Amino acid sequence: MAKGFQTLTGFRDFRPEDCAVRNYLFEMFRNVARRYGFVEYETPLLESTELYLKKSGGELSSQLFRFEDQGGRDVTLRPEVTASLGRLVTAVQRDYPKPLRWFEIGQCFRYEKPQKGRTREFYQFNVDLIGESGASADAELIALSIDLMTELGFVKGDFVIRLSDRTYWQNFGKSRNLTEQQTAELLQIVDKLEREKPEITEEKLSQLQLTTSEIQQAISQPESLGDNLETVLADLEARGMKDFIEVDLSIVRGLAYYTGIVFEVFDAKKSLRAIAGGGRYDTLITALSDGKVDLPAVGFAIGDVVIRHLIEETPHAHAQLQEYLENSTSCEIYVVLADQEKRAETLSLVSELRDLGFATIFSLAPAKVNKQFKQAEQLGAEVTIVVGSEYPELTVKNLRERTEKTIKADKHLFDTLVDIII
Amino acid sequence: MAKGFQTLTGFRDFRPEDCAVRNYLFEMFRNVARRYGFVEYETPLLESTELYLKKSGGELSSQLFRFEDQGGRDVTLRPEVTASLGRLVTAVQRDYPKPLRWFEIGQCFRYEKPQKGRTREFYQFNVDLIGESGASADAELIALSIDLMTELGFVKGDFVIRLSDRTYWQNFGKSRNLTEQQTAELLQIVDKLEREKPEITEEKLSQLQLTTSEIQQAISQPESLGDNLETVLADLEARGMKDFIEVDLSIVRGLAYYTGIVFEVFDAKKSLRAIAGGGRYDTLITALSDGKVDLPAVGFAIGDVVIRHLIEETPHAHAQLQEYLENSTSCEIYVVLADQEKRAETLSLVSELRDLGFATIFSLAPAKVNKQFKQAEQLGAEVTIVVGSEYPELTVKNLRERTEKTIKADKHLFDTLVDIII
Numbered sequence: 001m002a003k004g005f006q007t008l009t010g011f012r013d014f015r016p017e018d019c020a021v022r023n024y025l026f027e028m029f030r031n032v033a034r035r036y037g038f039v040e041y042e043t044p045l046l047e048s049t050e051l052y053l054k055k056s057g058g059e060l061s062s063q064l065f066r067f068e069d070q071g072g073r074d075v076t077l078r079p080e081v082t083a084s085l086g087r088l089v090t091a092v093q094r095d096y097p098k099p100l101r102w103f104e105i106g107q108c109f110r111y112e113k114p115q116k117g118r119t120r121e122f123y124q125f126n127v128d129l130i131g132e133s134g135a136s137a138d139a140e141l142i143a144l145s146i147d148l149m150t151e152l153g154f155v156k157g158d159f160v161i162r163l164s165d166r167t168y169w170q171n172f173g174k175s176r177n178l179t180e181q182q183t184a185e186l187l188q189i190v191d192k193l194e195r196e197k198p199e200i201t202e203e204k205l206s207q208l209q210l211t212t213s214e215i216q217q218a219i220s221q222p223e224s225l226g227d228n229l230e231t232v233l234a235d236l237e238a239r240g241m242k243d244f245i246e247v248d249l250s251i252v253r254g255l256a257y258y259t260g261i262v263f264e265v266f267d268a269k270k271s272l273r274a275i276a277g278g279g280r281y282d283t284l285i286t287a288l289s290d291g292k293v294d295l296p297a298v299g300f301a302i303g304d305v306v307i308r309h310l311i312e313e314t315p316h317a318h319a320q321l322q323e324y325l326e327n328s329t330s331c332e333i334y335v336v337l338a339d340q341e342k343r344a345e346t347l348s349l350v351s352e353l354r355d356l357g358f359a360t361i362f363s364l365a366p367a368k369v370n371k372q373f374k375q376a377e378q379l380g381a382e383v384t385i386v387v388g389s390e391y392p393e394l395t396v397k398n399l400r401e402r403t404e405k406t407i408k409a410d411k412h413l414f415d416t417l418v419d420i421i422i
Numbered sequence: 423m424a425k426g427f428q429t430l431t432g433f434r435d436f437r438p439e440d441c442a443v444r445n446y447l448f449e450m451f452r453n454v455a456r457r458y459g460f461v462e463y464e465t466p467l468l469e470s471t472e473l474y475l476k477k478s479g480g481e482l483s484s485q486l487f488r489f490e491d492q493g494g495r496d497v498t499l500r501p502e503v504t505a506s507l508g509r510l511v512t513a514v515q516r517d518y519p520k521p522l523r524w525f526e527i528g529q530c531f532r533y534e535k536p537q538k539g540r541t542r543e544f545y546q547f548n549v550d551l552i553g554e555s556g557a558s559a560d561a562e563l564i565a566l567s568i569d570l571m572t573e574l575g576f577v578k579g580d581f582v583i584r585l586s587d588r589t590y591w592q593n594f595g596k597s598r599n600l601t602e603q604q605t606a607e608l609l610q611i612v613d614k615l616e617r618e619k620p621e622i623t624e625e626k627l628s629q630l631q632l633t634t635s636e637i638q639q640a641i642s643q644p645e646s647l648g649d650n651l652e653t654v655l656a657d658l659e660a661r662g663m664k665d666f667i668e669v670d671l672s673i674v675r676g677l678a679y680y681t682g683i684v685f686e687v688f689d690a691k692k693s694l695r696a697i698a699g700g701g702r703y704d705t706l707i708t709a710l711s712d713g714k715v716d717l718p719a720v721g722f723a724i725g726d727v728v729i730r731h732l733i734e735e736t737p738h739a740h741a742q743l744q745e746y747l748e749n750s751t752s753c754e755i756y757v758v759l760a761d762q763e764k765r766a767e768t769l770s771l772v773s774e775l776r777d778l779g780f781a782t783i784f785s786l787a788p789a790k791v792n793k794q795f796k797q798a799e800q801l802g803a804e805v806t807i808v809v810g811s812e813y814p815e816l817t818v819k820n821l822r823e824r825t826e827k828t829i830k831a832d833k834h835l836f837d838t839l840v841d842i843i844i
Contacts, residue, residue, distance in 0.1 A: 240770065
């Protein structure tokens with residue numbers, strides 16, 4: 001058999017059962033964002049390539065879905081949202097009181113080698129707090145990331161927040177008389193510490209007159225965490241969230257634009273890539289606006305792919321998802337037409353049931369009563385209503401409880417049905 | 423002042439207030455789909471170009487965002503969803519009872535000249551009923567489109583469904599001994615009847631041995647509507663929806679793949695382009711699957727741009743939207759910290775309020791009490807809770823009703839607050 005049309009490598013179809021999982025994630029994202037007072041925005045999926053090059057300093061440039069449009073513009077499918085957010089905020093920030101509490105849920109595209117936990121498109125939940133420089137804003141976003149995990153059904157012991165501060169390394173660099181460029185190199189080395197071969201790390205550090213053991217000591221026995229980390233820790237303790245936190249100065253996050261506190265969410269076993277991450281980026285909006293707008297910011301992002309893996313591997317989180325899916329039936333009421341003479345009455349009843357808010361299905365084509373009941377079961381219907389020659393008398397069956405009742409199609413229909421269904 | 427980064431021509435930013443309107447539309451789309459027993463799916467935004475060329479027969483090919491990806495694939499940002507749906511259904515249809523009731527909400531991209539009601543990206547709500555050939559399926563989707571309009575606050579007199587059947591013209595062609603190719607040409611001429619210059623129409627028709635007055639008579643005085651149109655009309659009458667329908671045989675819809683009933687939703691004045699449209703496409707899935715899967719289908723689609731214009735121009739529909747927006751505040755409770763000594767208690771209270779489900783905001787940076795109250799008002803807070811030296815006693819103000827009350831931060835907090843807010 002010929003293969004026929006396929007999705008592109010690394011791209012996903014969401015069949016209804018997958019789309020329901022996606023929508024579950026989105027609902028949890030929105031629930032938590034709402035409780036923290038964040039409002040939703042959205043930027044275009046396609047932007048001028050220049051925007052991304054300016055922001056990321058080329059780090060993502062090898063992974064872009066980049067092309068020339070029919071008007072000769074150099075355009076790119078967004079690899080991430082923060083650059084667009086910076087552009088939008090620059091343009092409209094004057095219209096809003098600060099700080100902005102804004103979030104977005106949308107797709108991003110990166111041309112990477114597809115593998116477990118990594119696709120070429122993914123949904124990302126982006127949360128940004130813009131216009132507040134104090135570490136309490138960092139704490140607010142970290143708290144949000146913890147609440148998101150608990151909203152998804154995770155509990156203490158399932159995940160950990162690895163918390164760090166890039167200024168710690170800035171200060172470390174100063175104390176060793178490193179130049180800015182050398183400190184940037186040091187951050188890159190620290191970022192790769194867990195993945196790089198030890199001899200390569202040692203070699204790179206030696207060029208900065210440093211050793212691996214010095215760095216490991218700076219990570220494991222910091223002299224001082226600094227005011228910002230202390231503020232964040234005290235804040236999270238007051239919220240009853242300190243137990244989720246693991247200070248880990250080896251976390252610096254790869255992207256060059258972070259300027260202070262950074263954090264990543266990991267599964268407790270650290271068997272997966274970072275599930276989510278964020279941090280402070282106080283200079284990005286200034287850079288994107290050519291210095292016209294100066295707003296400090298802290299952001300957080302989580303993709304849909306890794307978190308879905310973790311949910312599926314965590315029994316209690318998975319059970320919560322399953323319960324959600326089971327409660328979202330596409331068919332609350334299936335109307336069985338037992339007497340073709342009553343087709344008009346059936347259509348009228350179906351309309352009324354839908355107007356009353358019930359998810360209602362009936363057989364579009366004439367079919368035997370048995371076949372209609374079979375379809376009702378296939379669709380997971382909660383209730384069937386049989387319309388027969390005795391109309392306006394209707395036979396209502398609750399398929400879950402296997403009970404049956406005769407009711408009238410009258411103005412009390414809604415209340416009667418709610419009693420039967422619930 | 424330099425312009426800085428801009429969105430691409432024809433692309434839109436959704437600031438929070440625009441995103442709220444978008445989300446309102448999505449919510450109405452999902453509400454109606456759910457009541458009709460439809461389940462949501464999603465396909466990739468990027469597909470092989472071949473898929474679209476095969477489906478549309480080149481009609482959209484001048485409007486594609488088409489490029490070569492890093493792997494040398496000829497790929498295209500989707501201009502519409504039905505081709506992807508056909509691909510997906512071909513691959514997975516065996517797993518589902520028929521008919522499929524599937525819907526999708528997502529973005530599409532067309533390189534067109536931007537103008538009022540036409541952008542280069544738009545959201546589209548696609549509803550498809552697959553696996554049922556009878557006209558009752560067509561009626562079901564037309565009913566859904568009517569219920570969608572009423573869900574959005576439109577009433578009789580605001581809009582009309584123009585209903586037609588392409589088989590009427592197929593039969594007309596046969597009666598005039600036209601070839602299939604000639605009948606296809608006739609459909610193109612009928613499609614452009616309202617927009618084309620009369621003399622050009624006359625000229626084109628004369629090549630088919632036809633005249634404009636013959637065609638106009640065929641439209642205004644049809645000898646027979648045919649069984650399918652009669653079935654649809656009887657069905658919609660039984661649902662109490664016939665008054666929304668205007669049989670109009672001049673509607674054939676441009677795309678070549680429609681095979682039977684077609685319909686379009688128009689504003690009553692017909693001052694805008696078609697708001698929505700759909701029809702039967704019984705051969706498309708067969709074609710996309712190279713004949714391996716043969717499923718009749720009927721679909722319906724509505725974009726977000728034109729309907730938003732119509733809502734804004736229709737006072738009662740607009741009022742419904744405004745009410746929705748006013749009820750979706752980002753701040754139910756603003757917690758005012760009146761005594762900096764109580765910062766830890768405030769953070770704990772904020773956490774608790776969010777756990778209880780309240781959208782809660784507080785001042786991240788220390789600020790004067792007056793300034794905090796001002797921010798609460800700017801954010802449209804419903805209630806403020808003041809945490810001061812008398813904690814755990816809290817002062818609660820309902821900002822809408824201008825009432826004030828002293829309560830305790832204890833285990834009855836939720837019930838107390840619900841009483842005050844509602």
